[in-house]
Amino acid sequence: MPGLHTIVCLKVVPKSEEVSVDPETRTLDRGNARSEINGQDMNALEAALDLKDTYGGRITILSMGPPFFEPFLRLGLAMGADAAYLMSDRAFGGADTLATSYTLAAGIKAIGGCDLVLCGEESSDGATAQVPPGIAEWLDLPQITYVSRVQVMKKARLLRARRQLQSGYEMVETLLPCVLSVKLGINEPRFLDFQRWEWAMEEAPVTVWTAADLGLDEGYLGLPGSPTAVSSVGAAPSAQRRGEFLSGTPQEEAQQLLERIRPLVRLS
């Protein structure tokens, strides 16, 4: 029996603290921001590598984004993935989660499907957590979100996962193929394997697909295919640590503190 074929959806994001809002135009300024692979997606890739170590098989990286994503996908190849696909086309620009999940699902079909799709729980920029369930729906596959542990029973084609909930967790089970989204920090992504470096950086093909290559339905692509619209952006007041000193008697301090953290406390 052949090993597992896993597709990891990997997004490149700007470093959050380097993104600002231009106060005049009220638009996002990512000009000077350095980029990185979304943290959760690194965890998703490590989870895939871990499964590959155990069960064999291969890993394909899939991403939708501008051409500058390519070197980042190659880092994934240097970590141990086998192939990478970048869906890159102006027509994909401005996609909301409906359009993004449509496009990625189409990419997965074009790759020829797989046993398992691994995503991050959410991206650090949009942070909607909506793309993985969206992909699962477009592909009509079962989904398991907020996963903190994965186990595969290869013969039975059964997957068991631990889902992290608000309080505690649940163990769930489904048949392959399925779509998973993993929580940030569930594992430690392995560092680059320099024995793969030259291959990954120079020789390995990163296939670039445009909308026309795949014959996609334009009605679901990019900005025109997105039902949501961003009506304004601004800097959040709480971007930096507030550093607010509370004062008074200990009772008063406790009371002021409680007023401020009230929404974050869950009485149990």
Add this chain to the structure above:
Amino acid sequence: MKRATDEAITLDDAYWERLMAATDGAIAPCFQCGVCTAACPWGLLQDEPANVRQILRRAQLGIPESDGAIWWCATCRACEVMCPRGVPIAEVMLTLRNLAWQDGAVPKGLSSVLWSLHWDGNPWRRPPSQREAWTKGAEVKPFEPTDEILYYVGCTPSYDNRSQKVARALAGVLNAAGVSFGTLGEREPCCGDAAYGLGQHDYLRQIIAANVKLFAEAGVGTLVAVSPHCYDMFLNHYPRENGLQPLHYTQYLAQLIDEERLRFQEPLEAKVTFHDACYLGRRNDVYDPPRQVLAAIPGVTLVEMPRNREDALCCGGGGGRMWMETAAEERFANLRVADAAETGADILATACPHCIACLEDSLKLAGSPMRVMDVAEVAAAALGIGRSAQ
């Protein structure tokens, strides 16, 4: 614990070949006298310490390490100065770690340190945009090729709130001596010490190549480093053809004192003992400059710990040990703090950010009234710098 050499073992020819190629024959001269095991500080702290000689033996035979012993080494070289055969033991340890990286057999937590280097350019998981936070708003100008020196702050003094004080103190001392200096600000790269100490040689090569280019473009000549680790990297691991002249700041301050550009007038009444950092002392024979700086301060009484200079006890923070946990009762620094306390010193001075972190941490557990200070902080205090600013 049963060691693998007592068992029936299978030799791994492929591993042996990789190992020979990687160590370039450096382990061959070892004749298994065991002096290194006896010299290693772990013997003072663990009931069943890492057996250095045995690690060398297994390396000679090509038996892969499996019990994690190679990760204990703090690369302090206490063993090397004793070895009758001149085996570069610490380098061998790092080479064994490099092979472990290649085999994906690395302790938890270390990949994250290297990813932090990769994404953020420092091992502390801090954003590059905050690399200048140590100045606390004080004006430190960008380096220009016409400056006397490049002030290379380094990652730990840039980000660690304790060592930031050292970086500020040193900037103050340099200003007081009228030195024209600048920093590379947000562009300052990591020297690569964390990759070196963790044995990730392949990655280190990339870091060095990038930095050589950056330094050449910036027109760097004399580079003064806060940390002995950065100094050692630039001095011993970087190509020298570009006119890079690395100095540890204690060397540079000693030079300024000789040239009478740096003068201490006000007395600082204190009994001070100096802890030699391994990456200054045993690695680079920089024993006198820090002592010269301290001795130039009127009122300072310098006392030596019994183990000093070549015999100094390591703080335990070298060789990537800053990123690995050590059980509370097994820390080298516990013994070192006791050494210092016995001298009756008020100040335990050192000149390395890692030493400061380890010594201060052990001092907390010991509950001693002694203070740990960097030589730069002692100098700044003697000059009256930062009394209001810090």
Add this chain to the structure above:
Amino acid sequence: MLLGGDVQPLAAEAIACGADTVILAEHPLLEPYTTDPQTKVMAGLVLEHKPDMLLLGATPNGRDLAGRLAVRLRTGLTADCTDLTIDEKSGLLVGEVTGFGQGILATIECPRHRPQMATVRPGVFTRPQPDPSRQGDVRLVPVELSEADQRVRVLRRSTSKGVDITQAERLVVGGRGVQGDFALLRKLARLMGADVGASRVAVDQGWVGHDRMIGQTGSITRPKLAIVCGVSGATQFTVGIQDAETVVAINSDREAPIFETADYCIVDDVFQVLAPLIDALEREKAGKKG
């Protein structure tokens, strides 16, 4: 809409809290929550009732469901809203969301597709005071589901978390300043559904286990809220807490560096502050039950 195994008892509460109509969908396959049956039933109800807006809680399960449902309905979904308003001119639902690590605020609309969907971050709207005298319409709808509709099975659920502070949503953290007395910290943690963490010195002293150590050589944590007590804030510690959303620091030393990485700072003896904090929470809890 209330979906579940036995949700009828909740209908009265929903009406008391302001609902006019409650649609109840009950079926054994709707409890415990799994994606497929819930999506199927809710999609059917939406197609039948054609609401203008569809709001769900941005809990893990709420987001799991909403993400799938929005694609099935081919409509727009605004994620994890921190505020909701209706635009006066267009009458559209405007959702305020954060992005880029909470650094950016954006408002999002769904102009042409219906329903306009949004998930709402728990805790941003205050729960209305229930008015038991309110009247409303409760409709129990038939549910058609079969085993084939459920592809993911829940094997078991656990609320005992074990110690995994890396996944903790809330943390109460103690350092050398708590002087060995973690009892109050544990009590506070229990009250607010938090885990207990510690600095290395606190672990070294044996006050708590090593698996609770936060920092460079401990664990990197990402809680929504961390209350840090009697910790000085050495960098080796703060790297383990810098990704927390909100940090509270309680330390008797105004100069402690921990205050530089905190949102709310209290310069005081930790025990003096924790006691009234616990009291207040206990009173609130008792009030809620009573």
